Amino acid sequence: MNELIAKQVVKNKYWIVESDGSKVATIQAVDNGGYVYVSNENREKFNTIKLLTKVHNVKFSRETVQLFSKSTNGFVYEYPVTGKAYNVMWDIKHKFPVYTKTSKSKSFFCAGYYVILLNDVWTESFCPKLISLNRYKFYGPYKTQKEMLEQLNFLESNGK
Numbered sequence: 001m002n003e004l005i006a007k008q009v010v011k012n013k014y015w016i017v018e019s020d021g022s023k024v025a026t027i028q029a030v031d032n033g034g035y036v037y038v039s040n041e042n043r044e045k046f047n048t049i050k051l052l053t054k055v056h057n058v059k060f061s062r063e064t065v066q067l068f069s070k071s072t073n074g075f076v077y078e079y080p081v082t083g084k085a086y087n088v089m090w091d092i093k094h095k096f097p098v099y100t101k102t103s104k105s106k107s108f109f110c111a112g113y114y115v116i117l118l119n120d121v122w123t124e125s126f127c128p129k130l131i132s133l134n135r136y137k138f139y140g141p142y143k144t145q146k147e148m149l150e151q152l153n154f155l156e157s158n159g160k
Contacts, residue, residue, distance in 0.1 A: 004058045016090065017058060021078075026092055027052065038092075079112035079141050081127055091130075096141045098130055112141030113148035115155060122155045124148055 006015040006027055017025035017039070025039035035052050037044045046052040053059070076085045077097040085099035087108075097111040108130040116125050117137040125132070126145075132138075139155070142148040 006058050006060045007063050076111035079143055081111045113145055114138050114140030115148060115152045122152055124152055
């Protein structure tokens with residue numbers, strides 16, 4: 001089993017769990033005691049952090065994850081974006097990075113390259129709006145255009 005690293009987001013309350021730099025789960029402290037380990041659609045409750053770390057082979061890092069940065073220089077969680085990104089967050093449910101284009105914006109975009117099914121045709125998209133990914137079937141995110149184009153070619157050649 002791979003060693004998992006938990007990085008603190010909110011002091012003593014919330015951690016993001018990574019494996020080889022990819023986000024795989026979260027750990028949340030529960031108000032009435034204990035901890036919840038959430039990965040994919042699974043939720044497991046543990047009475048102690050010691051038991052959780054033993055079951056899932058999790059090590060806690062001293063590093064703190066900065067989820068709400070002011071801006072980035074062309075990347076959000078290693079995924080490319082155009083210009084600066086504000087209000088950076090990791091969408092845990094969908095497993096992709098989101099951001100706004102200005103500090104006061106309420107419109108979220110998804111960093112990286114995506115393949116989206118629009119009107120029964122797979123199309124390529126760079127940093128689409130979050131609402132588009134909520135409405136349509138998609139694949140992604142991809143860190144490079146080449147990865148995205150490979151997926152697009154695969155989908156088109158298999159008629160999916």
